Amino acid sequence: MTREQRLPAVFVSTSAIVWGAETSLLVTAQHLARQGVRVGLLAQAPGFVEQWPGGAKRLARGAGFYARLAWTALVERPEALVCCSLRLAAAFAPLRLLPAAVRPALVFDLHDYMPGEGGRRRMRVAMWWFDRVVAVSGFAASQLSQDYSALLVLARPVEGGASGDGATGDGASGDAEDAGGGAQGAGERHRVGVVGRLDADKRIELALEAVALLPDTELVLRGASGLDEAYTEGLRRRAHELLGERAVFEGRVPRERVVSGLSCVVVANDEEALGRTVVEAQLAGVPVVVPDRGGARDLVEDGVTGRRFRAGSAASLAAAVRGVLDDPVAAGELAQRARRVAAERHDPARVAREYLRFAVSGPSARPLRALAARLAGRSGARGEGGRGPAVPAPRSAAPVAQREADTRADLQGPR
Numbered sequence: 001m002t003r004e005q006r007l008p009a010v011f012v013s014t015s016a017i018v019w020g021a022e023t024s025l026l027v028t029a030q031h032l033a034r035q036g037v038r039v040g041l042l043a044q045a046p047g048f049v050e051q052w053p054g055g056a057k058r059l060a061r062g063a064g065f066y067a068r069l070a071w072t073a074l075v076e077r078p079e080a081l082v083c084c085s086l087r088l089a090a091a092f093a094p095l096r097l098l099p100a101a102v103r104p105a106l107v108f109d110l111h112d113y114m115p116g117e118g119g120r121r122r123m124r125v126a127m128w129w130f131d132r133v134v135a136v137s138g139f140a141a142s143q144l145s146q147d148y149s150a151l152l153v154l155a156r157p158v159e160g161g162a163s164g165d166g167a168t169g170d171g172a173s174g175d176a177e178d179a180g181g182g183a184q185g186a187g188e189r190h191r192v193g194v195v196g197r198l199d200a201d202k203r204i205e206l207a208l209e210a211v212a213l214l215p216d217t218e219l220v221l222r223g224a225s226g227l228d229e230a231y232t233e234g235l236r237r238r239a240h241e242l243l244g245e246r247a248v249f250e251g252r253v254p255r256e257r258v259v260s261g262l263s264c265v266v267v268a269n270d271e272e273a274l275g276r277t278v279v280e281a282q283l284a285g286v287p288v289v290v291p292d293r294g295g296a297r298d299l300v301e302d303g304v305t306g307r308r309f310r311a312g313s314a315a316s317l318a319a320a321v322r323g324v325l326d327d328p329v330a331a332g333e334l335a336q337r338a339r340r341v342a343a344e345r346h347d348p349a350r351v352a353r354e355y356l357r358f359a360v361s362g363p364s365a366r367p368l369r370a371l372a373a374r375l376a377g378r379s380g381a382r383g384e385g386g387r388g389p390a391v392p393a394p395r396s397a398a399p400v401a402q403r404e405a406d407t408r409a410d411l412q413g414p415r
Contacts, residue, residue, distance in 0.1 A: 006078055007055060008360050010040035011109070012069065013084040014059065018045050020276040021111040021136075024156035025084065029053055031157065031352040039356070040078060042068060066091065073104055080359040082107045082134075086114070089126035096129045100364070107359045110135040111156075113273045113295070114143060124148075131364040134355060137295035140273040147374060150365035152358040155299075157348035158279045189246070190217040190325045193262035193286075195277045198235060199226035203268040205235070208242045209314035210266075214322060218246040220262060222253050259286045264324045264331070270294040270311035282306070282342040287331045289320045305338035 011025055018026075022045060029039050033053040040055035041048070049056040059065050073081055073095055081104040083092050095103050108130040114123045124145040127133055132150035135141035141153050192214075194207050198221065211219040219239070225232040239247035258280065259265060265281035267290045275296030281288050282305070290296035291311035300306035307324055310316035324331045 006076070007040045008037060008078065009080040009082055009107075009356060010042060010055075010072055010076075010078040010104075011082045011084055012059075012072075012088060013041070013043045013045070013048070014065075014088060015043070015045050015048075015085065018048050021084065021109070021156075022048055024111070024136075024158075024276075025109070026051055027157045027159060027348050028352045028355055031348045032356060035349065035353070037356065040072075040076075042072060074102070078104050080105045080107050080356075082109055082359060083130065084109045084111075086112060086123065086126055089129060093129040096131075100131075105132065105360065105362075105364070106130045108133045110140050110143075111273050113140055113271050115271050128365075128367045132358065132362045133365075134358060136274045137298045139293075139295040139298060145367055145371070147367040147370035148365050149367075149370065150363045152354070152362060154351060154354055154358070155279075155345050156274065156276070157351040158276065158283060158342070158346040159348055160283045160343065190214070190263040191220050191248075191261055192217055192321055192325075193220045193222060193259065193265045194268070195258060195265060195281070196223045197226040198223055198232045200228065200231050201269060201271070203270070205238060206268040206312070206314055206317060207266050208239055208247065210317035210321060211246065212242045213315065213318040214325075217263075217321070217325065218248055219243060220248045220250060222250045222258060224252045259284045262286055264289055264321060266317065266321065267291065267294075267296045268317070269296075272296060275299060278306075279342050279346050282335070282338040283346075285335045285339050287324050287335045288338065289317065289324060299342075300338075304334070305341050306334055 011029075013022060013025070015022055022043075025041075026048065029041070030053050032039055038054050040057070041052045042057055042059045043049050043052075044059050044061075049058050057068070059068060069091055072078070081092070081095070083089060083106070089108070092106050096106055106129065108127060110127075110133050114120055120143050123143040127144055127148055132152070133141075133144065133148065134152045134154055135144075136154070136156055138153055141151055144151065192207070192211055194202070194204055196202060198204065204221065207219060211217050221239075236247075236249065239249070262281075264287040265277060267275050267278055267288070269275075270291040270293040273295045275290065275294070278288050278290060278296050278299045282299070288296075288300060288306040290300050290306060290308055292302075292308045293311040297308065300308060302308040307320040309320040324334075
């Protein structure tokens with residue numbers, strides 16, 4: 001197959017559900033298609049393949065999966081093959097052992113955070129099998145070994161409007177369930193929202209405890225149950241104990257209602273790789289409150305584009321929310337600045353170009369070689385205080401104001 005016939009990139013995902021990460025890839029592909037560039041997809045999630053703008057194939061399971069992956073990599077040979085799941089890393093490892101001249105560039109889409117030292121060790125080792133990594137945030141990138149250098153930290157594309165986390169596959173959008181079935185006299189109270197599926201990793205209990213300290217406030221939860229119905233039932237009981245009628249479970253809501261009517265949106269999870277709901281709230285002009293740790297922190301400059309609180313502290317979260325609620329003029333200014341910043345940082349057309357350009361023609365990592373050099377005393381020291389691997393110096397996305405080059409011309413330039 002000639003270079004002109006090859007796809008510039010094929011994305012590989014085995015997710016059974018279209019979560020926020022898959023939606024980000026879908027938006028990327030759609031905007032590349034508008035720029036005249038078609039990229040491929042191998043996936044399993046219903047709806048994901050059908051919505052992909054051309055070049056999508058449904059992955060088989062078992063041996064059929066490995067056969068399809070090998071055929072794509074070695075016969076169809078796109079210029080870049082993008083792995084979108086850590087559990088797929090082992091399937092990509094044999095390809096890295098082949099000469100670069102006979103295989104695609106192997107790229108990892110890093111949109112997860114693995115808690116605990118064991119998880120981070122697994123992530124660092126897995127990344128050694130990839131030529132380059134595109135990370136959703138600096139927080140996500142911090143999981144990589146300091147010896148991994150071919151890294152681009154690039155915020156994901158988000159289209160404007162109050163689409164919400166569930167509208168992007170994370171459980172908040174759809175037909176209303178229990179809508180309006182919460183507290184009476186809601187107009188007399190501030191409405192603080194948590195948007196997204198109801199899962200333990202969202203740490204919604206922290207938001208419950210914080211709002212319990214704010215008697216003039218109700219907590220609105222917009223999102224369907226996650227995979228653990230028992231957790232949802234336990235969360236409802238805890239919400240009733242702490243807040244009574246001030247806890248409003250609205251379930252899945254229509255796209256246009258995801259952040260409407262909320263005084264602010266809160267993210268409690270300090271181990272989330274990014275926090276798509278933060279961006280969607282910012283684009284909709286709703287103030288956000290996020291922890292001072294985690295991917296959401298990367299999206300908020302405290303006191304400028306939102307508010308931060310001390311991760312894990314209900315009292316700190318309550319104080320940050322109170323600061324937003326008590327000064328609506330200042331909160332409005334925060335929201336307007338955040339909207340402008342988010343519109344530039346997450347512009348889908350620009351992000352799509354940057355992503356593909358790096359995936360196809362970015363530098364190639366040589367982590368084993370770098371590790372050997374460092375162990376031999378010819379490289380830099382470890383991270384300060386022995387607190388784990390230093391964050392590799394990322395390659396930044398091009399400035400927003402940079403003149404837009406034709407994507408196809410970029411890809412056809414010299415490698």
